[in-house]
Amino acid sequence: MNIIKNLDSPSIFIGKQGNGIISFGSGQPDLPPPKEAIEGIDIRHDLRYGLIQGEVVLREALSKEYPTSTADNFVITNGASEALDLIFRAIGKGKVLLPKPYYYSYPPIIKLAGMEPVFLDLKEGRIDLSDFNKKVKDCKAVLINSPSNPTGRVEAIETLKEIESLTRKMNIYIISDEVYKDLIYERENYHIKGEHVITVNSFSKTYAMCGVRVGYLWSSDQSIVNKTIAIKTHTSMNTNLVAQDMALGAMNAPKEYIINQKKIWRQRRDSIYHGLCELGLDLWKPEGAFYVLPKVKKPKELVWKLYNDFKVITYLGEWFGAPDRIRLSYALDQNEIEEGLSRIKQALKEL
Amino acid sequence: MNIIKNLDSPSIFIGKQGNGIISFGSGQPDLPPPKEAIEGIDIRHDLRYGLIQGEVVLREALSKEYPTSTADNFVITNGASEALDLIFRAIGKGKVLLPKPYYYSYPPIIKLAGMEPVFLDLKEGRIDLSDFNKKVKDCKAVLINSPSNPTGRVEAIETLKEIESLTRKMNIYIISDEVYKDLIYERENYHIKGEHVITVNSFSKTYAMCGVRVGYLWSSDQSIVNKTIAIKTHTSMNTNLVAQDMALGAMNAPKEYIINQKKIWRQRRDSIYHGLCELGLDLWKPEGAFYVLPKVKKPKELVWKLYNDFKVITYLGEWFGAPDRIRLSYALDQNEIEEGLSRIKQALKEL
Numbered sequence: 234m235n236i237i238k239n240l241d242s243p244s245i246f247i248g249k250q251g252n253g254i255i256s257f258g259s260g261q262p263d264l265p266p267p268k269e270a271i272e273g274i275d276i277r278h279d280l281r282y283g284l285i286q287g288e289v290v291l292r293e294a295l296s297k298e299y300p301t302s303t304a305d306n307f308v309i310t311n312g313a314s315e316a317l318d319l320i321f322r323a324i325g326k327g328k329v330l331l332p333k334p335y336y337y338s339y340p341p342i343i344k345l346a347g348m349e350p351v352f353l354d355l356k357e358g359r360i361d362l363s364d365f366n367k368k369v370k371d372c373k374a375v376l377i378n379s380p381s382n383p384t385g386r387v388e389a390i391e392t393l394k395e396i397e398s399l400t401r402k403m404n405i406y407i408i409s410d411e412v413y414k415d416l417i418y419e420r421e422n423y424h425i426k427g428e429h430v431i432t433v434n435s436f437s438k439t440y441a442m443c444g445v446r447v448g449y450l451w452s453s454d455q456s457i458v459n460k461t462i463a464i465k466t467h468t469s470m471n472t473n474l475v476a477q478d479m480a481l482g483a484m485n486a487p488k489e490y491i492i493n494q495k496k497i498w499r500q501r502r503d504s505i506y507h508g509l510c511e512l513g514l515d516l517w518k519p520e521g522a523f524y525v526l527p528k529v530k531k532p533k534e535l536v537w538k539l540y541n542d543f544k545v546i547t548y549l550g551e552w553f554g555a556p557d558r559i560r561l562s563y564a565l566d567q568n569e570i571e572e573g574l575s576r577i578k579q580a581l582k583e584l
Numbered sequence: 585m586n587i588i589k590n591l592d593s594p595s596i597f598i599g600k601q602g603n604g605i606i607s608f609g610s611g612q613p614d615l616p617p618p619k620e621a622i623e624g625i626d627i628r629h630d631l632r633y634g635l636i637q638g639e640v641v642l643r644e645a646l647s648k649e650y651p652t653s654t655a656d657n658f659v660i661t662n663g664a665s666e667a668l669d670l671i672f673r674a675i676g677k678g679k680v681l682l683p684k685p686y687y688y689s690y691p692p693i694i695k696l697a698g699m700e701p702v703f704l705d706l707k708e709g710r711i712d713l714s715d716f717n718k719k720v721k722d723c724k725a726v727l728i729n730s731p732s733n734p735t736g737r738v739e740a741i742e743t744l745k746e747i748e749s750l751t752r753k754m755n756i757y758i759i760s761d762e763v764y765k766d767l768i769y770e771r772e773n774y775h776i777k778g779e780h781v782i783t784v785n786s787f788s789k790t791y792a793m794c795g796v797r798v799g800y801l802w803s804s805d806q807s808i809v810n811k812t813i814a815i816k817t818h819t820s821m822n823t824n825l826v827a828q829d830m831a832l833g834a835m836n837a838p839k840e841y842i843i844n845q846k847k848i849w850r851q852r853r854d855s856i857y858h859g860l861c862e863l864g865l866d867l868w869k870p871e872g873a874f875y876v877l878p879k880v881k882k883p884k885e886l887v888w889k890l891y892n893d894f895k896v897i898t899y900l901g902e903w904f905g906a907p908d909r910i911r912l913s914y915a916l917d918q919n920e921i922e923e924g925l926s927r928i929k930q931a932l933k934e935l
Contacts, residue, residue, distance in 0.1 A: 244817070259633065261632050261633055263632075266631050271627050276622050278795075279795070280616075280621075280794070280795045280796055281610075281612050281792075281795050282795050283795045311820040311823075311824070314819055318820070322696065338817070342818050342819065345673065345818065347698070443631065443632055443633045443821075444629075444631045444632050444633050444634045444822060444825040445631055445825065446820065446821060446822065464696065466689070467665065467669070467689040467693050467696065468665055468666060468669040468693065468696065469662040469663060469665050469797065470665050470794075471797065472662075472797070473662070473796055473797045473826075474795040474796065475796060475824075475827060476827065479826070
């Protein structure tokens with residue numbers, strides 16, 4: 234195993250596995266996708282260009298999950314990443330308010346589109362409405378991510394409704410990244426509504442098919458939908474047709490698939506949360522997604538030591554705007570979580 | 585059939601087919617992809633995130649087609665469109681010199697990235713080097729598309745070598761969009777070389793799989809490769825893994841597949857070129873790709889009349905920067921080409 238030399242970005246850990254390494258790094262389900270995803274591939278599919286907006290059958294299937302929607306409200310994209318990129322490019326110049334800590338791609342995507350990120354302070358890992366009220370005024374858009382990567386927190390429904398109503402009055406867009414909507418341990422997802430709302434979603438986490446890259450955006454604001462289609466016409470055209478077959482296939486999986494997944498995630502959540510509490514770490518209890526973001530004393534030294542001396546991968550909180558913390562994904566099985574925790578215990582002692 | 589009301593963009597013709605319509609519109613092969621593409625799908629493929637740069641096996645296979653290259657020189661993208669989008673975003677501000685008429689997505693992609701298009705005049709449908717010399721000086725990049733959509737022309741190897749050498753001296757990037765490289769009727773493709781060259785390519789046209797959206801960029805300038813990977817990490821992540829399986833599968837098709845395709849395209853080219861000449865139209869002889877761009881007297885009236893009265897789809901040259909012309913794709917079978925030509929003859933008479 235090579236000693237790592239710097240800690241610039243998560244990419245330093247890419248491809249590091251096997252050899253007894255335990256990785257709390259990568260943010261993706263380790264469980265298999267439903268067999269319906271593969272079965273969904275139509276080998277007689279006409280492989281000429283599809284509609285830029287996405288296949289009608291897939292958008293119609295999705296519209297059943299969004300009350301009062303039609304296929305026209307959706308654009309199928311190369312994962313949630315492309316949906317976000319298209320949305321910010323469609324909105325254009327201005328400020329975007331988002332919570333910090335944040336998913337590490339948010340600030341670059343916002344800046345690449347020529348917009349400027351403005352950061353919200355959190356209280357107990359959740360949005361602080363008084364800070365929100367102060368900062369929202371000169372923003373063009375607000376980016377919400379509940380459940381959140383990297384905090385694992387879920388916003389209170391009251392907070393979301395308050396934000397919904399405030400931004401509606403001020404004519405500010407809400408971009409609601411709900412890719413972890415099917416991984417909430419405490420309640421059902423609350424779908425933020427309104428003419429000014431753009432929801433971003435994905436098949437990646439719900440159906441464990443990150444590498445297939447199918448996501449989508451939803452909005453009842455037809456002008457935003459049309460602008461994103463106009464941009465996608467030039468920047469990538471239709472999303473892969475075979476991937477869309479797989480997404481539609483995955484939607485045919487029995488409800489138990491998602492219920493069983495959530496059960497496994499909750500067990501792992503309990504295990505890592507209690508384990509880290511027992512080690513005396515200060516952390517927020519994850520309510521959704523599959524991340525914990527504990528405070529630690531010397532984050533860089535710890536992440537470095539964990540990898541080089543204990544073969545444990547963790548991510549620096551700094552990459553997510555939380556320099557006094559480290560991020561652990563619990564997308565690995567129970568035995569590995571326990572073995573990883575015992576190595577972390579040892580590393581903390583030695584530090 | 586609905587009467588069309590305006591002629592803003594090619595999208596007005598999307599989904600218009602059947603009912604005796606003959607379409608010279610869409611720029612994509614009508615022939616089927618090789619069976620090896622579908623056979624390439626590995627149903628046991630791990631569907632977790634792949635490398636942003638693309639699967640190593642696919643990049644290694646491609647490197648055999650590019651002398652002195654390795655897998656490191658490639659980034660696999662969602663079609664050539666995403667490759668172009670990433671490249672211009674990576675280069676950043678400045679002017680891009682490109683021939684006019686142009687593929688209609690070029691100016692929007694360039695502007696979306698914050699760059700400015702500057703247009704080259706053509707001589708007999710090919711680059712005029714004296715105009716090139718005049719305009720290249722204050723440009724950051726040059727975009728070449730040979731064979732060209734929409735002109736069907738192929739640049740002389742001497743012209744390409746001259747551009748290669750001039751831009752090398754001036755430290756200007758060449759972005760060479762070679763998606764029609766396997767559809768040249770007159771000679772082999774000439775792959776522009778040099779440290780300052782970025783080649784864009786695709787599986788779409790060569791293997792008739794446009795809807796699968798697999799393209800790539802190639803460069804021996806590692807800093808450009810790394811910048812595009814860094815952007816793609818945030819804007820779309822890895823290109824769909826199943827699509828990459830299919831691309832690798834397609835590369836295993838016997839050489840005859842491409843040879844046979846080219847034979848068919850050449851027959852069609854001869855048929856439409858002679859047919860349009862017989863109608864007295866002024867046009868350049870296509871040397872590659874599958875487009876003709878004849879001059880016509882009243883382009884808007886003709887395109888409109890052809891569609892509404894004769895059920896024939898053609899594209900306005902205006903969309904490609906050629907307002908005195910119309911574009912016809914000959915990606916349809918011989919009988920349809922002949923029937924289409926006889927309808928065009930009638931329409932021209934009536935106009």
